[in-house]
Amino acid sequence: MSSQPPRSVAANPTAPHGSDRELRADARRNRERVLRTAQQLFATEGLGVSLDEIARRAGVGPGTVHRHFPTKEALYLAVATDQLRHLVAEAETLAATGDPAALFTLLSAMMASGAENVAVKSALVAAEFDLRTAAPDVAADLTRHVADLLERAHAAGAVRPDLTVDEVMALVAGAFAAIRHAGAETSRERSGHIAQLILDGLRPRSR
């Protein structure tokens, strides 16, 4: 109703004067801060962390968390979809290249991102729960892109003929778990190796 952006009296709201742009950006900043903190804590401590803890670590009051994410699930969801969106973006870029091996590139990226960026890890681990039902659009987007790439790879004979999208997605989840299991302290190199082992399983049984 009266919720329109202020658009107060005078000029453009995005650049009031030359230097400071602290408009209502403080809200945005807090939201971001909470999101990031939650990402980290979910990743390192599991979904069990209390919202109060998140608030404390983010340097805001519990109420602020609530304003932005009215429910714990909402926060968790926001974290997860945020992560997924990055992957979707990457998938889109790769799809544009037309490379038949793009599937592997994407999967590598996904696994690697999962290995390095703990947040993605947690996001997808959590995803087992209900991401597909809770944020169907984003999840479906990702699946669709992977499906495209898989089809292309199939056409080029770059993957085993028996290999479905669902399996690919499942294996990505598996890769996360495997990498995670290997230990948080695992070097990038070792993580890469594990990913490689899984990816190799997707290749056509040579001869």
Add this chain to the structure above:
Amino acid sequence: MSSQPPRSVAANPTAPHGSDRELRADARRNRERVLRTAQQLFATEGLGVSLDEIARRAGVGPGTVHRHFPTKEALYLAVATDQLRHLVAEAETLAATGDPAALFTLLSAMMASGAENVAVKSALVAAEFDLRTAAPDVAADLTRHVADLLERAHAAGAVRPDLTVDEVMALVAGAFAAIRHAGAETSRERSGHIAQLILDGLRPRSR
């Protein structure tokens, strides 16, 4: 091996004096009942189930649960190690055969058991947390057996030369996650296929 003197294989576990009274016996029975119930509930509902719920479903009072498992973590641990012990036993059997492909047989069994027996699933998912630190003996037992089999497989050229025990263990965890991700309703066949994909990645790159 583990904690209590379980009064293992040999003699009769339940006959203190001639006419076996229900004295220690029902205690044992209760413990077993709680353990089994916990296994199921952990598997189907996650680690979030309350001890009261477990007690209720097991048909005992909350206090009884506590007598046997003084802490929730203790219960969870008992469930997990119980599962692991089965795998260790299987590993021992397989090791005795001397088959170079025994590694694959074991891994298949592990993954399959994870796929079918929800309890194992949860046990090992949970294992990501701290099983290796909490019950180092059993976990180490299993790892050692796998290491043996891996070595033998290496010697026979049945696996990629670059493949460490830790990676194998990680991949098992990954397989669980992948199978789980594919959905609880997934058919045994599909689960098997996913496991196959992962196992294939362990084979030597042909030629």
Add this chain to the structure above:
Amino acid sequence: MSSQPPRSVAANPTAPHGSDRELRADARRNRERVLRTAQQLFATEGLGVSLDEIARRAGVGPGTVHRHFPTKEALYLAVATDQLRHLVAEAETLAATGDPAALFTLLSAMMASGAENVAVKSALVAAEFDLRTAAPDVAADLTRHVADLLERAHAAGAVRPDLTVDEVMALVAGAFAAIRHAGAETSRERSGHIAQLILDGLRPRSR
């Protein structure tokens, strides 16, 4: 409709300088709007409604509510006294008529207004709490007027000789409760009957 276009009715209500700017006028309007909204919500939802809800429904920000009514109790008080003032006005009018039955007319009006105007209902129900201590002047005004009318009625023998002002006031409150108890959906006619029953109790025991 909503927020901005103040530019009140016709002339200048406060006219500081010649050309009346939109300065005090919209503040007045906002205050009024909040007051009215609060009246309604208190009546329909009870005193439990949150200030944010009131603000939202009034089309203003929470801060605005606070500027006008620094405390929730202040708002509630404002609502209540506002209602009372109407009754006081009516009492004054009636007092001027000199009619010995004016007391009954006033009481009927009070009860009827309570029955129809949910806002008054809530105001006086709430009044049980602390209106007499919180806004003593207005409450005292009303009481004084009622006392006058009562005295006149006594003189004319129109009411039981034993009947004090406090009792009359209490019975009005009782009538509200009774009518309310009978149900919000109660017809005006039935409400009137209940009021009648109570008023009849005030008449002298006929012979």
Add this chain to the structure above:
Amino acid sequence: MSSQPPRSVAANPTAPHGSDRELRADARRNRERVLRTAQQLFATEGLGVSLDEIARRAGVGPGTVHRHFPTKEALYLAVATDQLRHLVAEAETLAATGDPAALFTLLSAMMASGAENVAVKSALVAAEFDLRTAAPDVAADLTRHVADLLERAHAAGAVRPDLTVDEVMALVAGAFAAIRHAGAETSRERSGHIAQLILDGLRPRSR
């Protein structure tokens, strides 16, 4: 339902040995304590009191309150129905006398009890909310008894011919409010007078 007195294995549960009866009566005692405390606090402070406060004043932990009354509403309901039951009992007794004026006796008793026993006051004030929908049986019981007495009074010409049960009930609620409005400190005598005023309104308009 399962609310029968324990009636455990052996003998009478109320007097195990001569003196102390501390059986599992501690639960019963706690329940009672909470109920009584809630009654008092609801009456004096309103329904707004926090469960923690009630627990504290009852000398138990918050969890204990919850065990007995899983919800705040459940507690409030228990308090209210408890009060109503007393009135129902009294109504039954009076109905047995066959006195045509029994209606007045009962109403007097109800109003008086409301005046003295703050708990009843609060119970019936609260009753405006949803007692009739929340505990329909008890409320209906009371209404039925009142209806019986009213019918009898009608037959005897002891009340105005136009007077329905609903009105009677509404007026009782009104009487509570009136008495309460007159002030908590009001003497029994004055309370009685107010009740009398209302009751007199129910009598047939003489001639």
Add this chain to the structure above:
DNA sequence: AATGAATGAGCCTTCATTCAT
């Protein structure tokens, strides 16, 4: 040894109030 009532810390959430813009 089992029971189940009691405990109490902690969780998620709400909301009156304050404050930067």
Add this chain to the structure above:
DNA sequence: CATGAATGAAGGCTCATTCAT
């Protein structure tokens, strides 16, 4: 002066754990 974000103190409720019976 209005706005709406932030605050932070409760509130109701849960549950692992302890303790009297």
